[in-house]
Amino acid sequence: MGRIITILSGKGGVGKTTTTINLGAALNSLSKETIIVDLNLKTPDIGVHLGAPIVPVSLNHVLKGRAEIEESVYEHRSGMKIIPSSLTVEDISEGQIKKIPFVIRKIRDFADYIILDSAAGFPDEVFSAIETGDEIIVITNPELPSVTDALKAIKITRNKGKDVKGVIVTRHRNDKYEMPLETIKNMLEVPIIGVIPEDNSIKKAICKKDAVIHISPKSKVAKKYKEIAHKINGTYQKEKGIRRFFSFFK
Numbered sequence: 001m002g003r004i005i006t007i008l009s010g011k012g013g014v015g016k017t018t019t020t021i022n023l024g025a026a027l028n029s030l031s032k033e034t035i036i037v038d039l040n041l042k043t044p045d046i047g048v049h050l051g052a053p054i055v056p057v058s059l060n061h062v063l064k065g066r067a068e069i070e071e072s073v074y075e076h077r078s079g080m081k082i083i084p085s086s087l088t089v090e091d092i093s094e095g096q097i098k099k100i101p102f103v104i105r106k107i108r109d110f111a112d113y114i115i116l117d118s119a120a121g122f123p124d125e126v127f128s129a130i131e132t133g134d135e136i137i138v139i140t141n142p143e144l145p146s147v148t149d150a151l152k153a154i155k156i157t158r159n160k161g162k163d164v165k166g167v168i169v170t171r172h173r174n175d176k177y178e179m180p181l182e183t184i185k186n187m188l189e190v191p192i193i194g195v196i197p198e199d200n201s202i203k204k205a206i207c208k209k210d211a212v213i214h215i216s217p218k219s220k221v222a223k224k225y226k227e228i229a230h231k232i233n234g235t236y237q238k239e240k241g242i243r244r245f246f247s248f249f250k
Contacts, residue, residue, distance in 0.1 A: 005232070015171060024080050035114045037115065037116050059086070199219060201215065
């Protein structure tokens with residue numbers, strides 16, 4: 001039975017979709033069957049990022065009862081699978097949004113990991129995304145407004161009876177104007193499971209309509225996302241201190 005991981009943020013523009021795509025790609029590179037689902041029903045980005053902005057059957061069709069969830073799955077050239085949402089402005093009703101947990105759980109036996117890219121802020125589909133996920137990961141930038149919104153997301157998640165697995169800090173520049181990582185950790189009271197540096201390789205990947213771990217596999221960003229994927233998968237091993245010593249000596 002596959003693990004459903006909801007990627008959450010308190011605001012837009014923090015790197016939530018980029019993280020969803022690259023975590024999915026990194027888990028897929030570990031030979032794990034991975035499906036990425038775009039639960040941002042009003043302003044979806046997964047299909048745009050991966051070169052499939054318009055598809056015959058989207059998640060919207062499924063929620064409206066016009067198709068089965070299996071019909072909305074598409075395979076990226078890398079092998080990972082995506083379920084895009086529609087770019088149309090057609091409204092999704094509250095009743096249809098409430099069907100999300102039931103619909104997504106129907107495919108959990110077909111994948112090792114199902115990664116849900118939720119909407120920014122706290123519209124109705126975000127609450128359904130929280131309900132659907134077995135685990136929640138919150139994305140933030142190292143800035144006070146973003147961290148404050150992340151704290152709201154964590155509180156809402158806990159009020160729904162769910163635990164937050166961890167926080168990923170993105171667009172990290174390590175400059176004096178950023179909030180220190182220890183301060184972010186203490187404020188959110190959740191472990192930081194990854195720190196993603198600001199890097200132009202992400203823009204390059206978006207331009208190429210692919211994940212950064214495919215386009216720039218040796219970049220710091222790609223290595224960080226792979227590291228987080230190993231942590232999620234339980235296969236992460238820290239470099240041995242003796243190896244670091246001998247590397248320095250050599």
